[in-house]
Amino acid sequence: MKFTTIFLIFSLTLALSAQKPEWCQKLPRPEYANLERIKISDPWFEVYRIRAGVFAIYEPHQFEEVISYLVLGSRKAVLFDTGMGISNMRKVVEELTKLPVIVLNSHTHNDHVGDNWRFSEVYGMDTDFTRANAKGSTEDAQAELAPEEICGDLPPGFNAREYAIKPFHITHWLHDGDKIDLGRRTLQVIAAPGHTPDSIALFDEGNGLLFTGDTFYAGPIYLYRPETNLDDYVASVKKLAALAPRLKLLLPAHNAPVAEPGNLARVVDAIQQVRSGKIKPEPHDGKQEYKFSGFSFLMAK
Ligand SMILES: [Zn+2]
Numbered sequence: 001m002k003f004t005t006i007f008l009i010f011s012l013t014l015a016l017s018a019q020k021p022e023w024c025q026k027l028p029r030p031e032y033a034n035l036e037r038i039k040i041s042d043p044w045f046e047v048y049r050i051r052a053g054v055f056a057i058y059e060p061h062q063f064e065e066v067i068s069y070l071v072l073g074s075r076k077a078v079l080f081d082t083g084m085g086i087s088n089m090r091k092v093v094e095e096l097t098k099l100p101v102i103v104l105n106s107h108t109h110n111d112h113v114g115d116n117w118r119f120s121e122v123y124g125m126d127t128d129f130t131r132a133n134a135k136g137s138t139e140d141a142q143a144e145l146a147p148e149e150i151c152g153d154l155p156p157g158f159n160a161r162e163y164a165i166k167p168f169h170i171t172h173w174l175h176d177g178d179k180i181d182l183g184r185r186t187l188q189v190i191a192a193p194g195h196t197p198d199s200i201a202l203f204d205e206g207n208g209l210l211f212t213g214d215t216f217y218a219g220p221i222y223l224y225r226p227e228t229n230l231d232d233y234v235a236s237v238k239k240l241a242a243l244a245p246r247l248k249l250l251l252p253a254h255n256a257p258v259a260e261p262g263n264l265a266r267v268v269d270a271i272q273q274v275r276s277g278k279i280k281p282e283p284h285d286g287k288q289e290y291k292f293s294g295f296s297f298l299m300a301k
Contacts, residue, residue, distance in 0.1 A: 024151030027060055031218075031256035040095050044087035044155045047096065048257060051207060051249075053185070055096055056257035059083050063149040064111045065219075065255045069211055070096055071204070073182020077101045080202055080211050081253060084144065085114020085165060087155040102180065104189075106213025106253050107199040108133035110140040116168035123180075124170035125191070125198040129227060136167035174200075192240060194233025195222065201240055208248030215240060216267055217252030218259060220298040224287050234271055241265045263294065271297065 035048040038055065046058045053072035059065065068081035070093055077099040082089050093101055103122040105112050108130050116122050116134075124130045141164050143149075154160065176191035188203040195214045202211040214222065215236055223233060241264035250259040270292045273279050281288035281299070290297045 021063070021148045021151060023063060024061075027065075027151065029256050031258055035258070038096070040092050042087055042092055042155070043153075045083075045089070045092050047092065050251060050257055051209065054207075054209065054251070056251070057083065057089065057092060058257065059086070061150060061152045061154075062086065062144060063151075064144065066111045067251075067253055067255070067257050068112070069251060069257075070101075071182070071185070071187065071202075071211075072097055072099060073185040075099065075183030078180060078182060078187055078202075079103045079119070081106050081112040081213075082115035082119070084111055085117075085141070086158060086163070088118070089115040090118040104174070104180070104200075104202070105130075105198075106202075106211065107196040109196060109214070110137055110165045111144065112213075112253065113168065114141075114165055117166040119168075120171070122168055122170050123172045123174050125189075125200060126173040126175055127198040129197040130170070133165075134168055134170055136165045138164040141165050190239070190243075192236035194229055194236045196225075196227050197229070197232075199236070203243065205246060208246060209251060210240065210243060210247050210249070210261070211251045211253075212240065212259075213253045216250060216259070216263060216295070217254040217256075218295055219255045220284070220289055220296045221267075223297050224300040230271075230275065234268070234275070237264060237267045237271060241268045266292065267295065270295075274299070 038047040038049055040047050046060055048056045050056050055070040057068045062084055066083050068083045071078045077097050079093055079101050082103055103116055103119045145160050174189050178189045180187045190201045190203050192199045192201045192215045199213055199215055201213055244261040244264050247261035250261055251257050252259055274290045279290050281290050288299050288301055
């Protein structure tokens with residue numbers, strides 16, 4: 001290669017990486033190196049098999065790095081969250097299973113319900129917050145498309161200007177403790193209000209799995225919005241931490257789809273330290289971040 005060509009490639013690479021937001025330059029996260037990747041046709045998503053019949057559907061091209069889960073039984077499947085609604089999750093799900101699919105959300109923030117509208121069976125928690133979010137929304141969705149929020153290409157044909165969370169219809173109302181029998185696998189709904197009034201965790205007791213939603217993940221855990229209730233959050237993390245002896249794995253809704261159950265006790269301890277005023281926060285985007293090893297809390301000033 002001529003020197004000028006090498007120089008050109010070098011400066012082009014430099015220019016491209018300069019355009020990439022900082023969070024996206026750090027991907028992939030190390031946890032993914034040991035996971036089994038499943039081939040699918042849509043490059044917006046990455047799919048990993050976490051356990052037999054448990055798939056993580058990850059969206060690494062958007063800042064939230066949201067993770068939805070497809071959980072299979074012998075007769076039915078649950079799709080725990082439907083992601084951003086930026087590409088077509090239903091198509092991905094149809095590539096992974098032929099079973100009838102029930103959609104269930106970890107909570108109804110925009111980044112978890114984006115493709116609910118594409119599914120005919122949607123279970124929801126019986127709360128006013130859920131009912132309000134089922135009407136759809138635009139503002140939060142639009143904010144997710146800011147240039148620093150996107151890593152790589154948006155899907156071809158995606159209409160950024162019209163992007164919104166479409167309204168969806170809830171076909172069945174759920175309550176704390178309800179069990180969903182999928183055939184050879186039962187999932188229990190565990191109300192975990194705090195992050196939102198309708199936050200839940202999903203407990204697969206037979207396999208020692210806990211899908212934690214946004215109550216726990218390895219990143220700044222968002223506790224700053226008006227719908228967050230900190231007293232409820234403390235009670236919920238205590239409730240989940242009490243399950244730890246029966247758990248083998250946590251499957252969070254952002255960043256990485258695997259975490260140690262021992263994290264739950266650490267979160268209980270951490271949030272109590274924060275609330276008793278023992279931890280000094282660092283400023284973060286007009287909010288306060290309380291940092292611990294492996295996770296942090298993002299709270300209002
Ligand atoms: Zn959320």
